[in-house]
Amino acid sequence: MLAHYFNPRTEQGVLRLSILVTIVLGGFGIAFGLLASSSAIIFDGIYDLTDAGMTFLALLVSKLIAASSTGNTVKSKLTEHFTMGFWHLEPIVLGFNGTLLLGSALYALVNAVDSFLDGGRRLELNYALIFTLISLVCTLSMALFASKANQSIRSELLALDAKSWFISTALSIAWFVAFTFGMIIEGTYLDWMVPYIDPAVLAIVCLVVIPLPISNIRQAVADILLVTPADLKKHVDEVAQKVVERYGFIAYRAYVARVGRGRQIELYFIVPMSWPAKRLEEWDELRDQISEAIGEDTPDRWLTIVFTTDLEWAE
Incomplete structure (x- = not known):
């Protein structure tokens, strides 16, 4: 039953697994972020939960498109109102997803700058490193899994999902390096830098993340406006x-x-x-x-x- 539900050879199966892992990882992120007093990790958790919500919408759209394309759509008020199919929902979801992720990154960047100017915040580095290692293993595994699965499925929804996992992997690597550095310098003459590690790495990661959804937003807008390819x-x-x-x-x-x-x-x-x-x-x-x-x-x-x-x- 589970093998069918999370079938790696189908778009919907990969998206279901992605949603499950994202929700679990997002919950861990918020919990460990609070324990570590890290706004960067809390942002990672919120980012994951936001992405899970968008992936769930993508899954619904995928099911609607698959049902209408194969002619197995159950007659209902919904399908009667969308007699020309559900393709137009895909760019709407992709555009909304990209816009939401872009907005989240911009908001986190503003908070990071504000925290940095306010003197930063001291972290519980043990909790931060534990979560970072868990996150790194999970995000990298899902990024490779989704990317490999999409080689045969060739879905734009899965392509965006894989990109999101690679972004999360980059976040985890950046935080692992930063938190490890913080643990090394803690108690030394560089100890004054420790409170600035969290806002600094969050700001750097946001600057890297912000440009990534732009291409998806641009393509989604072109599709919504019916721009001729x-x-x-x-x-x-x-x-x-x-x-x-x-x-x-x-x-x-x-x-x-x-x-x-x-x-x-x-x-x-x-x-x-x-x-x-x-x-x-x-x-x-x-x-x-x-x-x-x-x-x-x-x-x-x-x-x-x-x-x-x-x-x-x-x-």
């Missing part, structure tokens, strides 16, 4: 132009958009009015040929091909 548009134009030249159509109009993992393509071919009538089976056969030429006939492709003599229907 240049490479896909070029490919569709090449296929459509060859069809026009081969069959003698007057012109074509192509509309292409990327929405999360979904690819939406609408093709309109302008047919000469003087053409003799064709059977519907012949038009369908031509559609099949165009579809094959475009390629990537997966459940995540929404392809519409229309033949009309009226240009207004295509514009």
Whole structure:
């Protein structure tokens, strides 16, 4: 049962395991952060719990997309209201996830600077090091696991999740080095530096983390705004132009958009009015040929091909 629920060969199985580990690690982070009087570790715990919430949303979206793409969606009010699928929810979740993580890092950076200017805070380094070691093992293991699983699954949600685990690994390494240094200098002539270790390392980590979600936010905004992907548009134009030249159509109009993992393509071919009538089976056969030429006939492709003599229907 557990092996099926956390199946590493499925997007949903990997996301479920990621949520479980993140929640446990986040709880440990907040608890050890309070014991160690470390705002950096508390931030790590809050960061993990926030990421777990976003991963849970990603899991829900993944289940909706998978259900609608395979045609096994249970008839309900929800699916009746989303007859064109749930692909558009993916960039919304990715964008919200990236924005929330970016906001958390900015807020933590402000707190770190404020704490540094206020004289810092002395840590319980034993508790800090114990948690850091636990965190390092867990985050690195999950980062490698999610990254390897996504080599065959190829999911943007898993790619973002793996990136989040690598970010957490970087945080753990930075804190381990900093806290080890603090333990070494504690009680020496450099002891005055110990209170500044926590805010300093938190500020440095935030500066590293802040740029990372920006690319995901940018891509999510482009998907939400239905910005046409240049490479896909070029490919569709090449296929459509060859069809026009081969069959003698007057012109074509192509509309292409990327929405999360979904690819939406609408093709309109302008047919000469003087053409003799064709059977519907012949038009369908031509559609099949165009579809094959475009390629990537997966459940995540929404392809519409229309033949009309009226240009207004295509514009």
